[in-house]
Amino acid sequence: MTDNKTNKEGRIGAANKQLILNAAEHEFAKHGFKGTRIQQVADRAQLPKTNVLYYFKSKENLYLAVLQQILELWNSVFDEATKDDDPAEVLARYITDKMEFSLVRPEASRIFALEIINGAPNLYGFYKEQHAAWMKGRVEVIQHWIDQGQIQFSSAHYLLYNIWACCQHYADFSAQITHLQGKEMDRAEFEDATKSIINLILKGCSLDIPEQYR
Amino acid sequence: MTDNKTNKEGRIGAANKQLILNAAEHEFAKHGFKGTRIQQVADRAQLPKTNVLYYFKSKENLYLAVLQQILELWNSVFDEATKDDDPAEVLARYITDKMEFSLVRPEASRIFALEIINGAPNLYGFYKEQHAAWMKGRVEVIQHWIDQGQIQFSSAHYLLYNIWACCQHYADFSAQITHLQGKEMDRAEFEDATKSIINLILKGCSLDIPEQYR
DNA sequence: ATAAAACCTGACCAATTGGTCAACTTATAT
DNA sequence: ATATAAGTTGACCAATTGGTCAGGTTTTAT
Numbered sequence: 001m002t003d004n005k006t007n008k009e010g011r012i013g014a015a016n017k018q019l020i021l022n023a024a025e026h027e028f029a030k031h032g033f034k035g036t037r038i039q040q041v042a043d044r045a046q047l048p049k050t051n052v053l054y055y056f057k058s059k060e061n062l063y064l065a066v067l068q069q070i071l072e073l074w075n076s077v078f079d080e081a082t083k084d085d086d087p088a089e090v091l092a093r094y095i096t097d098k099m100e101f102s103l104v105r106p107e108a109s110r111i112f113a114l115e116i117i118n119g120a121p122n123l124y125g126f127y128k129e130q131h132a133a134w135m136k137g138r139v140e141v142i143q144h145w146i147d148q149g150q151i152q153f154s155s156a157h158y159l160l161y162n163i164w165a166c167c168q169h170y171a172d173f174s175a176q177i178t179h180l181q182g183k184e185m186d187r188a189e190f191e192d193a194t195k196s197i198i199n200l201i202l203k204g205c206s207l208d209i210p211e212q213y214r
Numbered sequence: 215m216t217d218n219k220t221n222k223e224g225r226i227g228a229a230n231k232q233l234i235l236n237a238a239e240h241e242f243a244k245h246g247f248k249g250t251r252i253q254q255v256a257d258r259a260q261l262p263k264t265n266v267l268y269y270f271k272s273k274e275n276l277y278l279a280v281l282q283q284i285l286e287l288w289n290s291v292f293d294e295a296t297k298d299d300d301p302a303e304v305l306a307r308y309i310t311d312k313m314e315f316s317l318v319r320p321e322a323s324r325i326f327a328l329e330i331i332n333g334a335p336n337l338y339g340f341y342k343e344q345h346a347a348w349m350k351g352r353v354e355v356i357q358h359w360i361d362q363g364q365i366q367f368s369s370a371h372y373l374l375y376n377i378w379a380c381c382q383h384y385a386d387f388s389a390q391i392t393h394l395q396g397k398e399m400d401r402a403e404f405e406d407a408t409k410s411i412i413n414l415i416l417k418g419c420s421l422d423i424p425e426q427y428r
Numbered sequence: 429a430t431a432a433a434a435c436c437t438g439a440c441c442a443a444t445t446g447g448t449c450a451a452c453t454t455a456t457a458t
Numbered sequence: 459a460t461a462t463a464a465g466t467t468g469a470c471c472a473a474t475t476g477g478t479c480a481g482g483t484t485t486t487a488t
Contacts, residue, residue: 011455012454012455012464012465013464013465016465030332030333031248031332032246032248032249032328032332033249034245034246034248034249035246035247035248035249037444037445037446038445038446038447039445039446047466048466048467048468049446049447049467050447050448050466050467050468051465051466051467053446053447053448054464054465054466054467055465057447058446058447059446059447110331113327113331113386113387114246114328114331116386116387116389116390117324117327117328117386117387117389118244118245118246118389119244119389120389120390120393128393131393131394132393132394135394153410153413154406154409154410154413155406155410157394157395158406158407158410158411159410161380161383161384161387161391161407162380162383162410162411162414164383164387165379165380165382165383165387166375166376166379166380168379168383169375169376169378169379169382170375172327172330172331173327173330173331173375173378173379175330175331175332175333175334176330176334177375179334179342179345179346180345180346180349180371181371192368192369192372193372193375195368196367196368196369196372196373196376197372197376199367199368199418200376200414200415200418201414201418203417203418203420204413204414204415204417204418206417223434223435224433224434224435224485224486225485226434226435226484226485227434227435230435251474251475251476252475252476252477253475253476261436262436262437262438263437263475263476263477264436264437264438264477264478265435265436265437267476267477267478268434268435268436268437269435271477272476272477273476273477429488430487430488431486431487431488432485432486432487432488433484433485433486433487434483434484434485434486435482435483435484435485436481436482436483436484437479437480437481437482437483438479438480438481438482439478439479439480440477440478440479441476441477441478441479442475442476442477442478443474443475443476443477444473444474444475444476445472445473445474445475446471446472446473446474447470447471447472447473448469448470448471448472449468449469449470449471450467450468450469451466451467451468452465452466452467452468453464453465453466453467454463454464454465454466455462455463455464455465456461456462456463456464457460457461457462457463458459458460458461458462
């Protein structure tokens with residue numbers, strides 16, 4: 001007795017859905033919601049347009065599915081850090097995780113950025129509260145470190161914003177960086193950039209940089 | 215003898231063009247190029263759609279005009295800084311200028327970000343070389359400071375990227391910040407955020423923070 | 429005064445595009 | 459074996475939208 005029994009979709013459906021989601025992520029990242037054509041998604045997935053609409057009832061539905069899939073990957077060990085952890089270790093690891101995501105899933109990062117720039121109309125409802133709760137917990141941990149004098153920074157909020165900004169930048173603005181440097185950043189350069197952010201943030205907090213992140 | 219003689223457009227045209235450009239900046243920032251409807255721009259400018267197309271031949275033309283207008287404001291005293299200037303002063307001022315721009319022209323910042331995220335297809339040609347030349351000059355100045363031991367940072371490029379990222383963030387992600395803080399940032403908070411970035415970058419470069427930016 | 433240029437706009441069109449539908453084939457459970 | 463569900467797809471449609479055009483009014487230079 002397989003799980004498929006209770007599930008409406010068979011194995012073909014599951015495979016095709018993933019194919020379509022990947023194609024859609026690519027197209028939405030490149031053209032935004034309005035700019036993306038279902039036909040283009042279908043072409044990239046090598047399926048007829050009608051087939052795309054068979055699995056995802058509408059364009060909006062498809063977009064929401066893409067968003068949801070992205071948010072499931074939006075994790076880091078930082079999510080579970082407590083005030084008893086070492087700030088330098090935790091922050092350096094968080095920056096590393098975020099930069100890794102910018103490197104391996106730049107399109108997911110861009111979709112997220114586009115969504116926020118547009119005022120996050122589609123994240124409302126299934127992400128808003130979750131995100132606010134996450135933020136509250138993380139701010140508490142950081143604020144504790146600040147209060148205890150373990151790190152020096154004016155505000156836990158601004159510290160997090162600055163970390164996000166720097167890491168997100170390498171995904172969102174990769175076109176600009178590629179142009180300015182004459183070629184795409186490779187993994188080695190990404191690691192240099194990661195170190196530069198770790199150095200910046202940790203020095204900014206008056207923290208020593210752990211050996212493994214130097 | 216006025217300048218208007220040689221100019222194709224009269225004073226009415228100049229005024230209406232500006233009205234349309236402002237409306238277009240708002241719409242493009244909110245919906246992107248594809249998502250923006252000429253009709254919406256016209257409504258916002260309180261003019262008939264045909265009138266918009268009378269002044270700007272096409273949607274693309276209108277968009278390019280908006281972009282060009284934005285780039286004209288993209289200036290800072292940093293542009294003219296030389297290696298003989300004081301790094302702390304110059305960097306603090308640059309951050310202040312960029313944050314001021316994020317505060318007073320967030321929509322312009324967002325259009326720029328959207329353009330870059332989409333691979334900057336429209337900036338090619340009339341901005342690409344100009345921007346690369348600017349970057350080259352600025353990197354030279356910063357690299358000189360690094361070589362002379364005046365500032366400590368691994369790479370002039372990454373330093374600039376990190377500054378941009380932090381400042382741009384407050385314009386592009388204002389929806390997220392507004393949501394997380396429960397209200398829009400006011401000028402006082404913007405100044406706190408600016409100080410936090412100055413503190414971060416200057417400490418990251420092992421620089422003392424000038425009195426006026428504390 | 430008057431001609432030319434600039435400005436204005438309602439009516440219209442061709443192309444695009446998200447989505448529906450009905451007829452069909454393939455897979456799967458019993 | 460066979461009925462039922464899942465998957466497939468070409469034909470088609472209604473709505474949207476960027477853009478044209480022709481005929482008008484207003485502004486401006488002389």
